[in-house]
Amino acid sequence: MVLTDIHFIHGESLLKPATPISSPTVPFSELAKAYPRADSVTLLTIAKSTVYKVEFEDAATHVIDAKTGKVLAPISTSKALAIAQQSFADSRYADKIKSIHYYSETDSPPSDVSPRWLPFWRVEFDAPLSPTLYIQANTGEIVSKRHDMWRLFDWMWRFHIMDYDDGENINNPLLMFFSVISLFGGVAGATLLVQRLRAPQATQKGEVI
Amino acid sequence: MKQPLAFIHKWLGLVVGLQLLIWILTGIYFNWVDHRIAKGNELRQSSSHTVKPFPIDIIDLDEKHFIGVKRVELTHLAETPVYQLYYSLPAHNNQKQDVKTFHAETGLPFSLTQNTVKNIASNSYSAEAEISDIELMYPPHTDLAGEENPLWRVVVNDSAQTHIYVSPITGKVIAHVNNARRLHNIMFMLHFMDYAKTGGFNHTLITVFAVLNLIFVGSGVLWLIKKLPMMVHAVFSSGKKPIELLQNNGSSGVHALVPKGEVILHSLRNVNIHLPSICGGGGVCGSCKFQTPDTLPVTEADKAHCSPQELAHGIRLACQHSIDAISKISVP
Numbered sequence: 001m002v003l004t005d006i007h008f009i010h011g012e013s014l015l016k017p018a019t020p021i022s023s024p025t026v027p028f029s030e031l032a033k034a035y036p037r038a039d040s041v042t043l044l045t046i047a048k049s050t051v052y053k054v055e056f057e058d059a060a061t062h063v064i065d066a067k068t069g070k071v072l073a074p075i076s077t078s079k080a081l082a083i084a085q086q087s088f089a090d091s092r093y094a095d096k097i098k099s100i101h102y103y104s105e106t107d108s109p110p111s112d113v114s115p116r117w118l119p120f121w122r123v124e125f126d127a128p129l130s131p132t133l134y135i136q137a138n139t140g141e142i143v144s145k146r147h148d149m150w151r152l153f154d155w156m157w158r159f160h161i162m163d164y165d166d167g168e169n170i171n172n173p174l175l176m177f178f179s180v181i182s183l184f185g186g187v188a189g190a191t192l193l194v195q196r197l198r199a200p201q202a203t204q205k206g207e208v209i
Numbered sequence: 210m211k212q213p214l215a216f217i218h219k220w221l222g223l224v225v226g227l228q229l230l231i232w233i234l235t236g237i238y239f240n241w242v243d244h245r246i247a248k249g250n251e252l253r254q255s256s257s258h259t260v261k262p263f264p265i266d267i268i269d270l271d272e273k274h275f276i277g278v279k280r281v282e283l284t285h286l287a288e289t290p291v292y293q294l295y296y297s298l299p300a301h302n303n304q305k306q307d308v309k310t311f312h313a314e315t316g317l318p319f320s321l322t323q324n325t326v327k328n329i330a331s332n333s334y335s336a337e338a339e340i341s342d343i344e345l346m347y348p349p350h351t352d353l354a355g356e357e358n359p360l361w362r363v364v365v366n367d368s369a370q371t372h373i374y375v376s377p378i379t380g381k382v383i384a385h386v387n388n389a390r391r392l393h394n395i396m397f398m399l400h401f402m403d404y405a406k407t408g409g410f411n412h413t414l415i416t417v418f419a420v421l422n423l424i425f426v427g428s429g430v431l432w433l434i435k436k437l438p439m440m441v442h443a444v445f446s447s448g449k450k451p452i453e454l455l456q457n458n459g460s461s462g463v464h465a466l467v468p469k470g471e472v473i474l475h476s477l478r479n480v481n482i483h484l485p486s487i488c489g490g491g492g493v494c495g496s497c498k499f500q501t502p503d504t505l506p507v508t509e510a511d512k513a514h515c516s517p518q519e520l521a522h523g524i525r526l527a528c529q530h531s532i533d534a535i536s537k538i539s540v541p
């Protein structure tokens with residue numbers, strides 16, 4: 001685990017760096033007037049277009065076109081594809097899509113992504129390590145990025161903490177059982193080692209091993 | 210080096226053994242500890258904030274402000290409407306952030322006052338917080354490895370020596386660091402061998418130790434496999450056999466009934482003959498020598514510890530041969 005760069009595992013190299021925003025046609029003050037009770041109003045770029053994301057305390061979200069001021073509908077298949085292709089860092093594979101799937105709020109999501117992002121689009125590229133992007137269906141934001149090394153690392157983590165169902169519970173009795181046994185083994189080994197090093201040379205031929 | 214596995218296992222054990230014990234012990238700590246308490250959050254509470262509506266007289270930022278900006282957020286920071294301009298979008302919050310904050314009504318630069326920070330900190334602390342010091346600290350932070358941003362440090366006068374860290378950018382509480390958390394930090398540092406306080410495990414030292422440790426464990430497993438036939442034999446055969454114990458001058462001595470199917474060293478223990486053994490029967494210390502007139506093969510370990518003359522005189526290591534192979538024995 002220590003050999004693999006954790007930022008690579010997190011898929012941080014799968015995406016192009018964020019592009020700067022262009023100044024909005026509809027100003028912030030109008031948004032503030034329209035949604036005074038919003039928690040926050042954020043101006044950001046999603047697939048080359050500048051949009052406002054209005055978030056409320058109850059997690060409700062609106063996305064508004066910063067040019068027209070219109071509320072945008074949830075992301076369509078073609079829009080999800082466009083977002084995935086435009087954000088994917090490796091241009092050799094950007095147009096090679098293996099599969100695209102929609103997961104609604106009631107679907108059970110794939111195991112490599114958190115259900116809190118539902119509903120979302122899952123876009124898998126036909127590229128080495130099966131890179132996969134998850135695009136939130138309401139906002140169009142890329143909420144998760146996965147590839148086979150992430151999936152492998154996830155399993156190594158489960159082995160590491162000996163939690164084989166969801167890999168989330170470090171405080172599990174199986175791990176305690178085996179680590180205490182290892183501790184006995186370790187202490188016994190250390191004792192043997194100390195004895196070996198302390199012992200006078202027991203061989204007459206004099207080869208110390 | 211007659212027994213490469215034993216040699217590798219011993220010397221690697223010396224090099225990586227201590228770290229292996231540290232990994233096991235800190236692992237047990239992580240397994241056993243309540244992580245909410247260990248992270249310093251025993252007295253942490255989320256502050257209930259009520260959303261204030263945006264005022265009607267929000268001003269719009271001049272276009273030149275948007276140059277090179279990745280994201281702009283209109284929100285409230287400590288109940289004040291503000292614009293926050295993000296010049297970079299790091300993947301993790303502890304990475305260097307580049308954010309400018311402006312008051313959304315005046316357009317002037319805005320930052321949290323010491324008093325606001327104090328309120329944020331005490332609201333996050335579920336007991337009465339007696340605050341003795343507030344200071345804006347710059348990285349590296351002793352209490353928070355890997356944190357690259359400046360943070361307000363609010364020192365609480367309690368027995369756990371709590372320091373509350375507040376982000377000057379988001380006004381959010383980053384961590385409560387108390388003595389429990391400091392212990393947790395030390396455990397992490399040891400587990401990750403992160404003596405340079407990078408906050409991570411992608412560094413050369415731990416990579417080298419991990420590889421050496423793999424070789425250490427591997428050599429041990431192979432050694433065990435090599436010895437396995439003898440051990441299996443000992444477990445599955447039963448019954449006793451007579452053996453003649455010779456006098457030191459070679460003349461006939463007494464007979465004893467000893468368990469079959471064990472190595473000589475262990476079998477003789479049943480009749481209270483305790484040959485010296487330092488390595489516990491590993492074939493590596495060479496202290497368990499005995500002599501027999503019977504013909505016995507010469508193992509690697511015998512060769513390593515007995516001179517050719519000794520071997521010719523039927524001297525061998527008692528942990529290397531089965532009692533089944535001999536009928537007479539003389540012990541020093």
Ligand code: FES
Nearest residue numbers: 490492495497528
């Ligand atoms: S007991 Fe150590 S070599 Fe036999």
